[in-house]
Amino acid sequence: MDTLLYVDGLVVSFDGFLALRNLNLIVDSHERIRLLIGPNGAGKTTLFDALTGQVKPVTGRVLFQDHINLLGLSEHAIANRGVIRKFQTPSVFPDHTVFENMVLSSGRKRFLATLSARASSLDHDRIAEVLDQVGLRQHANERAGSLSHGQKQWLEIAMLLVQAPTLLLLDEPVAGMTRAEKEKTAALMESIVERSACTIMLIEHDMEFVRKIARRGHQVTVMHEGSVLSEGSIDRVQSDERVIEAYLGRGRVTAGAAC
Numbered sequence: 001m002d003t004l005l006y007v008d009g010l011v012v013s014f015d016g017f018l019a020l021r022n023l024n025l026i027v028d029s030h031e032r033i034r035l036l037i038g039p040n041g042a043g044k045t046t047l048f049d050a051l052t053g054q055v056k057p058v059t060g061r062v063l064f065q066d067h068i069n070l071l072g073l074s075e076h077a078i079a080n081r082g083v084i085r086k087f088q089t090p091s092v093f094p095d096h097t098v099f100e101n102m103v104l105s106s107g108r109k110r111f112l113a114t115l116s117a118r119a120s121s122l123d124h125d126r127i128a129e130v131l132d133q134v135g136l137r138q139h140a141n142e143r144a145g146s147l148s149h150g151q152k153q154w155l156e157i158a159m160l161l162v163q164a165p166t167l168l169l170l171d172e173p174v175a176g177m178t179r180a181e182k183e184k185t186a187a188l189m190e191s192i193v194e195r196s197a198c199t200i201m202l203i204e205h206d207m208e209f210v211r212k213i214a215r216r217g218h219q220v221t222v223m224h225e226g227s228v229l230s231e232g233s234i235d236r237v238q239s240d241e242r243v244i245e246a247y248l249g250r251g252r253v254t255a256g257a258a259c
């Protein structure tokens with residue numbers, strides 16, 4: 001079976017504090033969405049930081065698509081290989097229109113080379129298609145700064161999609177969203193993986209949202225204190241005594257926004 005991501009014995013230290021302790025994780029190529037949950041401070045964001053080159057692990061291996069060692073690559077090189085990441089807070093350009101934001105994102109590499117801000121007609125078609133997918137096509141000419149919080153999050157996801165990711169890393173994409181926006185985002189996740197070859201790795205603390213996605217058969221990984229504590233179907237991890245124990249004192253894992 002093809003392996004998309006192979007994380008082996010990853011250790012990240014912040015001045016001696018081990019944010020990741022011998023973390024092992026395998027995502028197969030046929031998997032479309034992997035959900036990553038765990039109490040606050042478990043190391044979820046640090047894992048994304050390590051995968052995308054923002055922090056340098058002390059030891060361990062990260063192999064992408066069976067052979068590319070991501071740990072040897074710069075942030076830029078990792079993104080060029082198709083590992084694309086969204087941070088927790090939206091970072092769109094507020095004074096540019098939705099469409100301009102998309103052009104800036106889709107042409108990022110080319111702009112660096114040519115300093116040209118013009119999009120080809122191919123880019124136009126692709127941008128329109130992606131905006132349609134995230135429900136923002138009718139807002140294409142509005143200032144990004146005027147969008148709602150949820151719409152900004154979708155715009156940012158759209159800006160990542162035009163970069164044609166192979167592995168899309170999303171860190172708490174529904175934080176601060178309304179219930180209706182969360183519903184739309186859950187449907188968007190499914191539509192992304194149905195329409196492209198992209199695999200999504202998604203950190204989320206909103207358990208209702210996690211359950212909604214996991215119900216479709218996607219695997220859940222539970223992290224705790226820098227390691228993987230449990231893995232499997234949502235039913236399996238939610239009934240795992242170790243998981244329940246890890247969440248005690250912070251509310252039960254079944255109790256909604258518990259992590």
Ligand SMILES: Nc1ncnc2c1ncn2[C@@H]1O[C@H](COP(=O)(O)OP(=O)(O)O)[C@@H](O)[C@H]1O
Pocket residue numbers: 014017019038039040041042043044045046047
């Ligand atoms: N840059 C940093 N410097 C020092 N400690 C950090 C840094 N980033 C994260 N940590 C610590 O590492 C642990 C894991 O953090 P994080 O990965 O953000 O957890 P999560 O995303 O699961 O809530 C926490 O204890 C956090 O305080």
Ligand SMILES: [Mg+2]
Pocket residue numbers: 044045046
């Ligand atoms: Mg985090």
